[in-house]
Amino acid sequence: MESNRKTNNINHSVSVDCVVFGFDGFSLKVLLVQRDLRDNLDNGDDTLVLPGDLIYIDEDLEDAASRVLLDLTGIDNLFLEQIGAFGSLNRLAKDRDKVWLDLVRPIPESRVITIGYFALVNIKNYTIRPAGFAKHVIWEDFNEVGELGFDHNHILRTAIIKLRNKLYHEPVGFKLLPKYFPLNHLYTLYNTILNSKLDRRNFLRRILKTGFLKETDNFQEGVPHKPARLYKFIEKEFENDNNHKFKFY
Amino acid sequence: MESNRKTNNINHSVSVDCVVFGFDGFSLKVLLVQRDLRDNLDNGDDTLVLPGDLIYIDEDLEDAASRVLLDLTGIDNLFLEQIGAFGSLNRLAKDRDKVWLDLVRPIPESRVITIGYFALVNIKNYTIRPAGFAKHVIWEDFNEVGELGFDHNHILRTAIIKLRNKLYHEPVGFKLLPKYFPLNHLYTLYNTILNSKLDRRNFLRRILKTGFLKETDNFQEGVPHKPARLYKFIEKEFENDNNHKFKFY
């Protein structure tokens, strides 16, 4: 289905860009691609960008985001959520961006509105595809992301805010961890993403009280200290019970 | 500037749609337009839709939303916030929608992605423009909105969720009220939008504690009971202090 797409099947006005977050146990990572190499061009531009693409005219937005990520990770069915639309007139106007657009886009001057998505992945499951496109993909430390192409720093800032809010309000942190994990990984995950220093005992007590965790009989292996018990996430319907009356914060 | 726009200056792939919320003291209202009359056509289709339009190719998204609302209310500079992008392939596919598109759109079959915005207005300030376009605009009770055209029920559902969340977390309720208002209007506003029955005394205590309200020396007039003191909103930087640690809800 990808193969029989044609250039004139492309919607030249709308793209998707994906912010893929991962967690390696220590820091938050973001998937970035080197845009020049992406089409095996090389004009010395090593600008990093978020993975993204123009959509096809007969393709749903979220499908387009999935397609981009499938190409990168080889994995379908990622957790995906829309960040929003980014459409300012100058979002593609940097000089280096224009050079790149001229090289690879059929209609380089087209005004493109992009729809941002973010994904949460377990960084170990989805080892980046070794071939082609994916060879030029890197996991960048979130705190070390430099200037990206286009308006991608803006998209990324919006994404991290969404992620933080989600982390406060919904059980999504688990999506960044493997199936079995010690509680302290979850703890450092929260501290890292929220850049806070939560009280460890209070954190553990509360996270257990949510009922989303089940202890297993497995323990860490190969660690140079007392191995921690592994827990797993329990799927259960999360009631976003809006009985938290009003409260500004 | 509107007058020298041309048809070929239109971006036929992207539109904006606006959910305008108002509050009349009793119930939440939404601004809807009768789409057929909108261009002075009349084929018996009285379907209601959210106000919206295709964007111009040289127009920022939010500017497009502002333009649509300016046309309706005559007022510029509304509080506007993006809801998100809506782009499913069948969002314009209902039979009646297609009839309408054939009538008014230069490229009726174009696949259009729309960006939703919502606005909060003081329903009394912005009396709908009496002329032209606006004559066919109505304030519909939120709970009585029927089936709208296109995917506009979907957009509206997304908007109300955003509004509720914002009401919980940020001082935005004031935007729906006039400059001076009695506390009970604010109270019923919260109860109406959150459809809850907050304890009145606890609500008043907490809303005052936020420091966003200042009492004035003015009182209600013309009410058949003890006139309530009027308050006004205090503009001050709202620190979305993320010191509410983690907590699922």
Added chain:
DNA sequence: CCAAAAGTGTTGATGCTACACCCATGA
């Protein structure tokens, strides 16, 4: 035996909920 992280309770303070009566005004 040493290093490293795991695991584990209590207390005081704060904030939340629940609850009912009198007052001021206009008609």
Added chain:
DNA sequence: TCATGGGTGTAGCATCAACACTTTTGG
């Protein structure tokens, strides 16, 4: 004088924050 909503305080309960030492394992 009556009807209507305005305005006001407290007490018990639940939740949160702060805080440190012992245990287990691997090396």
